[in-house]
Amino acid sequence: MSAHQRTLFQSWGRRDQNPAAAPDEDEDDDDVMLVAVYEAERSLQAAPELGFDPSAGRVWIYPINYPLREYQLRISEAALLQNTLVCLPTGLGKTFIASVLMYNFYRWFPSGKIVFMAPTKPLVAQQIQACHGVMGIPQEHMAELTGSTAAQQRRELWRSKRVFFLTPQVMVNDLSRNSCPAAHVRCVVIDEAHKATGNHAYCQVIRELSNQTQQFRVLALSATPGGDVKAVQQVISNLLISHIELRSEDSPDVQTHVHQRSLEKIVVPPGETLAQYQTRYLQVLEKFTSRLAQMRLLNQRDLRSFTKYQIILAREQFRRNPPPHIQGPQQGVIEGDFSICISLYHGYELLQQMGVRSLFLFIQNIFSGPKGSTRVRNELQRSPVFMDLYREMESMFATASRGQPREPYVYSHPKLQKLDQVVLQHFETWAEMSTRVMIFSSFRESVQEIAEMLSRHQQLVRVMTFMGQASAGKGVRGFTQKEQLEVVRRFRDGGFNTLVSTCVGEEGLDIGEVDLIVCFDAQKSPIRLVQRMGRTGRRRQGRIVVILAEGREERTYNQSQSNRRSINKSIMGNKHSFQMFAHSPRMLPAGVTPTLHKMHISCGRFEHRPVKGRRSSLLTFQHLLI
Template sequence: HTYDPEAIRTWIFPTNYAKRDYQFNIVQKALAKNILVALPTGLGKTLIAAVVMYNFYRWFPQGKVIFMAPTKPLVAQQIGACYEVCGIPPAETVEMTGSLPPKTRKSLWDSKRVFFLTPQVLQNDIQRETCPSSDVVCLVVDEAHRASGNHAYCEVVRELTLRNPHFRILALTATPGQDNDIVQALINNLRISMIELRTEQSADIVKYLHGRTVDTVNVPFDDSLRRIRSDLARLITTYVAQLPGSGLPTDGTRVSPYQVQLARTRSRQRLSGPAQINQMRWAEALFAVVSNLSRAMQLLSYHGVRCGHACLETARTEAMEGPRPPSKTKRELYEGPMFRGLMTQMQEHLKDPARYSHPKLARLESIILDHFSRDDIVASLPAGQSTAASSPTTTSTTTRVMIFSQFRESVEEIVSLLSHHSPLLRVMSFVGQSTGKTGKGLSQKQQLEIIRQFKSGNYNTLVATSIGEEGLDIGEVDLIICFDTQGSSIRLLQRMGRTGRKRQGRIVVLLAEDGEEALFKRSQQTYQKVQEGIMSRKWDLAFCRDSPRMLPAPVIPECSEQALDI
């Protein structure tokens, strides 16, 4: 790569923001090696990325600098964030989307130097040779924990390396993975030479963290929900009993969709011979039924009757009214008295105005109303943010709440419930772009507008699916409520990272009886195990030794701390 001999004598660290030693130290290492940076949410990974990108932009006048993020809203957000840190000229910067014609993208690759895009766009342009791969000098990978298997992140690095082995990689994440093998795969896929990991207990970041409390609330089932679960469990057990040797639990409440998937895979391997084709078809039909029923049990137990009923009704409609006639097994299930009786029971529960779909909803409602009526919420805000003596109206203007639930049906139910408390609660749903069975998703423009209104106070309560977990700058949030529990330590960490950034925060995790508490504890233990395994070097991780030297030997640039014109 052609370099600027004057520029490479220094690397610049901007003083426009208060200097944090851990950011400075990580940037210094990231300029020289391919590094995976694992920092808790809200501690300035974007600043690290922007400074690294800026220095490669300075050093290589013809080089291409690329920032990859997994979703379009994240891509759009990072353009502004990086510009605010270092002020790379907007005329040299572009957001590339798949909606741009290939010819237009080719022109932009030729004329621009700094690119913000999703990995799918970059992969396509590399394969079409629209992207000048040989000119790439720096690649930033946001939410890098996604780089597993055949994810587009992995394909991009492989394709680029084939054409140009000399480029710097900076990978960013809140936590790198669930176990040793996953972290090792991440290292291999992104050619990582070093991990820079910090936890909330790390000495160099503790002073930048604001305290946050984590409260778990155990929620028992009510009698109606308990009866419905019992009837659904009997239905599951009926079909599991027809799968001898499957290894599935005989208690229908203990059969999870993941267990069904594993048992189904084993069955396919066992019944793979030509002589067993009829037996395999019969087993496949049974597994399909058990899979649908176990998913409904999970939704019923953790999210409530409405979500469980919607799951069963969707499965019934697809089977009985789809383009293909239903299998004998499905017809017997959906036309049978046990299924019909179960659906009637669920409908009766939902018709009763005095009943919540799940007792969690009652606890959620109580916690939120209590939060918005507390005097100390306004009192704890920084000077200038509260406007008068505390009152429900003042509190609802200054404080923000975010609720996470995995499924859209649950999000819409929570929004409907809390909207009855307007204007104290100004509630909005925040979901992904894809169109689901419950309706259309939100476009990128709509998502960004909702975030803007939430940050400005037009909404004070946001109810989000996983789209709200990852990376997006939601603003200050005082209370996080996890309506369900994530088995993934990464997603749990990202949810919790939405609060406690600039002031004290609180997290409440609602745990349904019969299994959800154990799931929550397991995800916390997994996170702690990963951090300990990496930091104590108990894990025997093999790092890539071929981080390219980007500057000519023996040049070692000296740091110049200076304010940048932005």
């Protein structure tokens, strides 16, 4: 065992150095606990068989290393006994609850396996350290599994280790190869559990485990359980949930632990210039949608009310049931028309929500894209209205597209000007104090544009960008896992005070305390806003500003807020409206009811193990920093 680790026996021994640690426990109980913990550790080394340790199972342990929060204690207790979905706003201790559950199952089942799944590798790397810091499971009993670990090495780790941190994709692969001993898994923690819909890897893991054993506990964690009631039911069914613990910022037992957060909605009209661009762009759209409408494949309606999703649905309907008057080669032509309309409507959404420059970058990618874009390119280049519009945008942003913003700066959307004002005002107000700002936008091109705009104020605003790993075409490239973690570290440590992020910054990663959150777009799902809001108000009062384009984006935001209230009302007011999993296993033998024992846990220091072939931490971030 590492010199920095204490055994469970030694951890308990620390209580004698802290007389106030458990003032409500008498000496008899202390003696029983001392023996139980000692026997649990002995059985860990001596018991080759899989099973429950009755000596360890007399108690369940709750740490007093941290200030006691009653809601965390009660949720932990409930999660020990049934498969539980925990819905807590970001920053209120979901990982703490997971650590308590994992630690107790680690004690109760000395030969069992404990699994913590998170959707991304950076989250996995963060959670293994966080869980160790709460309950101090010996680091030599834990393993972080990634797809880059050789399959044979993972098989050996599954055999020799007990607590695993990994992405669900890795877990699916190891279950399919029989590397993971499914029958030995006793506890599964699922982070960002709202993703468990459809055939997501989370669903595949639980399905495969339940095919091999019924004796495992599930703890699902999320800031909000789903985008609508139907999605919540999917999560419940797919993860075998039998009980829900939901708290909002307004819950009485949570209110004392949440700092006040103000939420401001700013609705920005398009302005005359942007409105003119939209009108001209709609003329291009009309040419292509009218051909589909004439063939009765699209309903004739106001072009402004169409969405990309509606056109995708119309294309699926055409594929399933093509009209008899459309035969042979003509079907290929119509497929091309649908493809053009879908691309053009994506551009229209960019123009409405993000501005002219984001549309320009999108079209640039079409023109320089793969062979699959040839028909779209050719059709657009044959449109005089479109080409006039494109050349005008090219002239406007030619300098900016080479990385040098024009002077005077051209705001390609009135929302950008409002964002500029909000951020500058914040830093001027907080001039005497250290403060940080986080800005969210769904599109990478928009993230890049916002960062370039704010970099004009280098005396006040030190800005960097943050994006996911995937890269597509010749657009803005993604960040590797190492780069993501380095960006987070430098922002948290104060190297930069403004982070402009895509949705990758919403989920889970410990960004640190942020005083201002700016949402530069609206999403239909309430999940996204809830996660973004959770980035502020953790240690002091926070502020959230949502900047919306007048019209469709504003309506989308209002609907999202309505959905969020509806979901919480359904769960809090009438849990019977959901169909819960009826066979949540009793993991403890009949007649065994462990009693709560609060104790101080000595965690030791988490040692970052060197990764073979890892580059120096002094990475070059020219493409990250603006």
